[in-house]
Amino acid sequence: MAPRQSPDIELNEFDCPYCYAFSHQLRGELTISVLGVWNGTLTTVNRVFTDSPGIYQVDGSRTRFNPAPDSEAPTEWTYSLCVACKRAAVWRGDYLFYPSRSTVSSPHPDMPAHARELYLEARDVLPISRRAAAALARASLEALLRELDADSAGKRLDVLIAELRERIGTPLWQLITALRVVGNDSLHSEAGELVALFLDSSHDVAVEPLFGAINEIVEQVITRPKKAEELYNMIPESKRADAERKASAAPNKPGS
Numbered sequence: 001m002a003p004r005q006s007p008d009i010e011l012n013e014f015d016c017p018y019c020y021a022f023s024h025q026l027r028g029e030l031t032i033s034v035l036g037v038w039n040g041t042l043t044t045v046n047r048v049f050t051d052s053p054g055i056y057q058v059d060g061s062r063t064r065f066n067p068a069p070d071s072e073a074p075t076e077w078t079y080s081l082c083v084a085c086k087r088a089a090v091w092r093g094d095y096l097f098y099p100s101r102s103t104v105s106s107p108h109p110d111m112p113a114h115a116r117e118l119y120l121e122a123r124d125v126l127p128i129s130r131r132a133a134a135a136l137a138r139a140s141l142e143a144l145l146r147e148l149d150a151d152s153a154g155k156r157l158d159v160l161i162a163e164l165r166e167r168i169g170t171p172l173w174q175l176i177t178a179l180r181v182v183g184n185d186s187l188h189s190e191a192g193e194l195v196a197l198f199l200d201s202s203h204d205v206a207v208e209p210l211f212g213a214i215n216e217i218v219e220q221v222i223t224r225p226k227k228a229e230e231l232y233n234m235i236p237e238s239k240r241a242d243a244e245r246k247a248s249a250a251p252n253k254p255g256s
Contacts, residue, residue, distance in 0.1 A: 012080070017099050019085040020106070026081040030090070032056075035064040050074035051092070100127045104211045108218035110226070115144035119214060134210075138183020141176060141214055148221055168220050175213035182210070 010027040029048045034056060036045040047065050052074040057064045078091045090098040104123040107116045122136035138157075145160040146152040152160060157180055165173040232240065 016082040016085060016087075017089050017096055018082060018087045021082070021084045023082055023084040025083065028079055028081075030077040030079055032063065035059055035062055048074075049077045051077070099124060104208060105215065108215040108223070110223045111215070111218045112144060112147040115140045115147060115214070118143055119211070123211065134179075134182050137210055137214065138179055141179055141183070141217075144214060144217060148217075164217075164221075168217060172213055172216055172220070175209055176217065179210040179213060 012025045012027050013022065014025055015022050016025070031046040032049045033044050034047050035042060036047070044062075045065070055066055055074050057066050075093050077097075080089045080091065081087075082089075089096060104126060107119040107123075111119065118136055118140035122133045122140055125136065126133035142157045142160070145157070145164065149155070149160060149163070158177075161173065161176055161180060164176075168176075235243075
């Protein structure tokens with residue numbers, strides 16, 4: 001068996017699993033150092049990594065290549081390197097092994113850093129552990145609400161959610177209340193039927209709205225007011241003063 005030469009590098013184009021940009025991707029083979037025979041001598045050579053059974057054998061503390069495995073064509077592993085963000089992904093055949101795919105949307109661009117970090121971790125772990133994803137999504141929600149409330153120290157999460165109800169409306173309040181309950185109970189082995197429903201892999205519709213609720217809070221409480229203020233400040237000062245005077249004098253009635 002001759003030693004493998006350096007693997008050829010291919011140049012492909014597809015959506016990056018990290019930055020989501022449609023960009024050039026360098027593709028190459030993942031290799032493993034194994035024992036093999038070269039010109040009649042047992043030596044260490046590089047082989048394309050595979051997890052198909054029978055390809056490799058254990059020889060003491062080293063790995064030996066089996067040139068005639070009793071198995072089908074081996075499943076080879078490759079890597080891709082995004083030219084845009086410079087991050088590498090791992091592929092098993094045509095399947096993206098790492099990072100794992102998730103059907104959950106990306107975090108809102110205006111989400112605070114700590115909440116965003118937890119949100120991304122929750123989204124990435126969802127295909128592996130729905131229980132862990134629920135707990136991390138709850139942690140992301142709590143980090144967000146504490147960022148929004150300067151006096152949040154010492155307050156329980158259910159109190160923070162209750163105080164937010166008038167600002168976000170009942171439907172969104174109900175969603176984040178469900179997220180709090182599911183996130184709490186997912187940490188305990190005695191989780192009830194409600195949690196089992198939310199974490200059941202056949203009920204994706206029950207999970208995605210919980211992540212969407214976190215993004216919607218950012219949109220309603222951070223992004224929308226910021227955009228409104230920017231537009232409002234574009235109005236001449238005299239017009240703003242007139243509008244505020246009329247608003248102050250108007251009856252305090254719903255819809256007035």
